[in-house]
Every structure is written in C-alpha cells, then in structure tokens.
Amino acid sequence: MKLNFIILSTFLFFISINLQSQDKIPNVTLKTLEGKSINSKSTFNKNGLTIYSFWATWCIPCINELDAINKDFDKWKSETNVKLVAVSTDDARTKRRVRPLVNGKKWKFEILTDENQDFMRALNINAMPHTIGSKGSKIIYRKIGYKPGEENDLYEIILKNSSKNN
C-alpha cells in the first residue's frame, strides 16, 4: 500500500507545481444574522480591501483575534478604508450563540453565517481561525491560526496593500 502513498504524493507534487492561484472570491450563498440569503459576490469592497475572518463561537483563538482587531478597528478603517467580514461557521449546535455573543462583544464589523460551511469549503479552508484578504474580488492574502500580537502583522499587510497608500 506504500505504492498508493507514493502515487498520491507524486500527484500532489505535480499539481502543486502546475498550479496558479485561485484568485477570486467564489460565488456562494451566505446568510445574514437575520437569516436572509446574500451572495458572497456582494460582500467585498469593490475597489478596496476586504478581510474575511472565519470563526466560530466555540473557537477561542478566533474570538481572541476578532476581539484584538475590534479594539483597533476604528483606526484601521479610517486609515485604510478596509472592510472586515467575520464569517461564522457555527452549525445548528451553536449558531444561536452568534447574535448574543456579537452583541455582547460590540464588534464593529459585518457578520455573516456559513452554517453548512459552503463558503469555507469553496475557499478550501480546513482549519480555523483562517484569514483571507482580498482586493476587490482578488484574493491577495491567506493565513491559518492566530497568536496574540498577530493582528499587528495583519495590519502591516493591510497598510501595504491599501489604496490610500498607493
């Protein structure tokens, strides 16, 4: 059965060297907190920067990251006009906590829900927290995980790509 493993690895290797980037925000239906359907294509800043942060009410590092960003978000927004969309991937088990939690935390960004993880799947996301940055619909940045302080690195990236700086 080692053969299978070798075949798979080779396959992966060839695919990876052949690949160019998937550089667009895919077309998937998300929901607002009220349950209305919204197409992912209408969620990004047409000409500016958008950060998508994938989180869940049970993911502590995700919440820590969003809390940390929230603290500086007014400054981020006024300096770079960046938009942040926090995509909750909570399913039926925990989705009812999303609205009270968001309200309690007073997050200043847009919250959308991806209950059966269609958007997450379309973007090939395997683990959370996962951050995606896009300029218009073009994906320019991706990162898995969050450790305290990393929000500053993210802001560096935003500053570097922000149109106000160019």
Added chain:
Amino acid sequence: MKNIYKFFIIFFLLNSFNIKSQILKNLSSSFQSNSAYYLDDSKTGDFNFDNRFRSNNYLNLKTYSDKNWNFELQIESYSPKALLNYSPNFEEVGISTFNVQYNKKKLNIQLGNFYEQFGSGMILRSWEDKDLGINNSVRGMNAKYRINDKINITTIIGDQKKGFKYSKGYIIGFDSEFDASDILKSDSTFLLGLSYVGRNDNITKSESYKKMTNLFSGRIDYSSNSFYTNIELIHKTKDAIKIFGGLSNTFIKEGSALLYNAGIFKNGFGLDFTFRRLENMSVYSKRVAFGNLYNESIINYLPALTKQHDYSLTNLYVYAAQPNVSFQSKNLTKVGETGFQTDIYYFIKEDTFLGGEYGTNLAFNWSLWNNLDGEFDYFNQKYETDLFGFGKKYFSEISFEIRKKWSKKFDNILLFVNQFYNKKLIEETLGEIKSNILVLESTYKINQNKSLRLELQHLTTEDDTKNWSAIGLEYNISSAVSIYISDLYNYQNPDIVEKIHYYNLGGSYSKGINRYTINYGRQRGGLVCTGGICRYVPESTGFNFTITTSFF
C-alpha cells in the same frame, strides 16, 4: 485499485488541457494529512492492531471561476490504514467527492457529490467533518433556483456516501424558503420554510413497513433589531425500531421534532432560549445502520444542545442528544429527549467599577435534558408519550464564565461548571455522576509575538472514578512556532492501575497557509465529542503528525 486508475485518468485529463486554460487558471487545492505512529505503553496497554503507522490524507481540487461551469474533486487515502476509530469503510485510496456545477443567473445545478442542509439540519444535513470521520455527502443531483431574491427552491435526489461506498436506496428532498419581510412593513425579517425528505431503503424488506419513510417540516423565522424567534416542526412517518440488534416487525412508530428558539439582545446584554423535543427522530440512509459507532449513513443532524466546551475536564462527561427509542430493560426505556438550554451574556462596560479599563465579559448557561414522559410497556414493546412531559433526567449543566482583560499584557478566563450526567441512561451502562469543575486560564503577553498561556482545571466528584485534575502550558515563541505540554490525571481513581497521567507534548509551526503539528502522548479512551457528535475511542499512546496546506 480501480480508484487509482480513475484518478490517474482525471489527472492526465487535467494535465492534457492547455495549462493556460481557464480550468487550471482557476484551480485551487488544499491538502490535509493526519498520521499517527502508535506505541506500546505499560500503562495504557500494548497496541494490539495491525499497522502501527497509520495515515489519513485528503487532497481537494476545485475550480471557482466566473464561468458557468466549475468542478470539485477530493481524493482521500487511508494508507496503510485509517487512523484508529475511523470506519473500516475508509480503505486505501479513493475518490470521495466529485461534482460538476453549473451556474446561470438564478439557477445552480450540481451533479455528483454535494453537501446540503435544510432548515437547522434536523430534517436533512450532509456535511464533512474530517476529525470525526464524517462525510455523508449525497451523490446525485442538487438543483437550486432563486426567484426575485425572495424565494429559494432546492430539490435533491441521490444515494448517500458511506466510506467509499454508497447506500443501496436513495434520498429525495425538497426545500423552499420564502422571504415574507415585506408584509411586515418594518426593518424586521420574516422567513417561512417548508421541506420534505424521503428516504428509500432498498436493503430492509418487510411486509410490516414501507421502503420509503417520509419527513415533512415547516419553519418560521422572525427577527428584528433586538429580538428574534423561530420555530421548526418535523413529522416522520412510521419507521421500524431497532431492538436487540435487529429491526422489529411489530415495534413500528412515527417520529417528531419540535424546536423553539427566542432571544433578545441589547447594549451588551444577550439572552437566548432554546427548547427542543425529539421523539424517534434518527434517520439513516439504511435502517440497519441505526446506532453505528462511526456515525455513518446519518441523514439528519441532531446535535446535543448544551454549551460546547473547550477544556479537557469539561469534556469528560459530555451529553450526546438522545433522539431515539431504546428499550434495553424494564428500567431502561428511552423514546427521545425533551429539554432546554438558556444562555445569558453580559458585557460590563469599560471604565466602570466592575468593568475596569478593558471591560468584563460574563456568560451563563443552563441546560436540562430529560427522557420524554409517558407510558412505557417494555414487555409488549409499546409506548405513549406526553407532549410536554419531562421524564427521567439525562443531563443538566449550569456554567458561569468570566473573561477579564486586566492590562495590555495579562488576561484571565474563569469558568465554573456544575454537571449532572446520567451515565446509565445516556450510555446504557451504570451510574450517575454529579460533578463540579473549575477552570482558570491565564494568558501573558511577553512582547509583540511571544506569549504564555496556562490552563489549570479541577473536577470534583464523589461518583464514578472520583476527582481529576489537569494542567496545560503553551508557549508561543514567535508568530510561527508554538509549543505546549499538558497533563490530565484521575488522581483519586479507586483502581490504582487506572491512575494514569494522560500527558501530551507537542508543537506547531505555521507560516501563511501552511501548518504542521506534532504531538506525543496518551489519548484518554471513552466518549470523545466534537461539534455535538460523539464517538467512542480506545486508549492509545503514540506520535501524531498533521499537515494542513492550500495552494491557491
């Protein structure tokens, strides 16, 4: 081996296209690998299975272009064998997902494997959870149509995946959702939904019940600026009950589900209340799969509605939803569950006496789950239930959590949990456990990229195997590297042989979208739950490695 040829063909097809073609230009892929090397351990026991080295690998390729056509392909390999606790139906290499999608304005058609959810998933949910070994996608056709941005219609038909195989019968479904907010003439949202799911099981044949079981559901969702409420009802037509390992020809009952939820939130205060009643509600693509260990062939999603915990000791006695009829003995008769959970959140503002400089977050949860009340006739296999009666208690939990940031460098989480777990009824064994759990988590930020996190936990109980303690320390060395060490210890276990330190140590390296982890340690055996779904795992000791990456 057939599968290998299949994916070779696809691979060559992909490569034979002009590389600059649309497909490759928009191709995205991700790869995840979870491997383990199991060791013998004088405490947790020798490794008594084949293949000490085991590996699960997932490669996903998909296109997401602006064009009308897209596809997705996922290849999985379980080689030389799947990790412990994964279904034996995951064998060698195979194609687990293949689909082609067509999008045109308001129309979306998928052919092949698809994931879908109707309402809250109580009537239908197909999804993937690699950690739990769940991938119950449906293979067939999924067609969606949207009318005036107000009406969504979905129809599905197909057979269901189980490992690399498929169910013998088929599933058919219809879902509609209407946005009726306009009639309210305010900012509020008002949604209505109707669904139908039919399960045709071709394997079980009986004069006593039909191949087809039908489920009908209706739901209403209302939401305004600071209030929301919703209700969902399901009726399931007559279905055979599995008893003593076989399907009964005489014990045949209908099923039902009722879910009610409401909440208010305003100025840092949030309250949420959920009531759910389930009676004989599990649905599998084949009846005989009922209660299988690997959660295979599940059609609907019935998670436990309790607070989802993140700490090891709060996850020792975890409730699993009890949607089924189970007549084990005269004193162990279950027909479903009824109960509620309520959450209260409060944020104490910054610059107040209790809030301090950064404010304080408070969270309270109370959940209570019971058997249905009614008349149970064990010897004749009959029952009648009361609609709003509460039977014997399965589980209750009260938890209180405080999250407090003291300074730029230091914050704390304090959690107290009081639990009652009826092991006899839930696991169909013996015992009841009353416990109190205390957790203190502290994070200290050393500088921009370095931080330390310490977790201290204690569980106090007179029952089962008595008290436990746990400790964990994590050191984030840089934005890329993190290491940890933890221990879980049942220090009061009356059986000296069972007094085991479940230690673990490991680290992770992540850079951009690549993440690598390594872990060495002992896995506690028993019920392990994630996302409201639980499964039994045997004790083991060894090394674990994971790789997660995407090429985009």
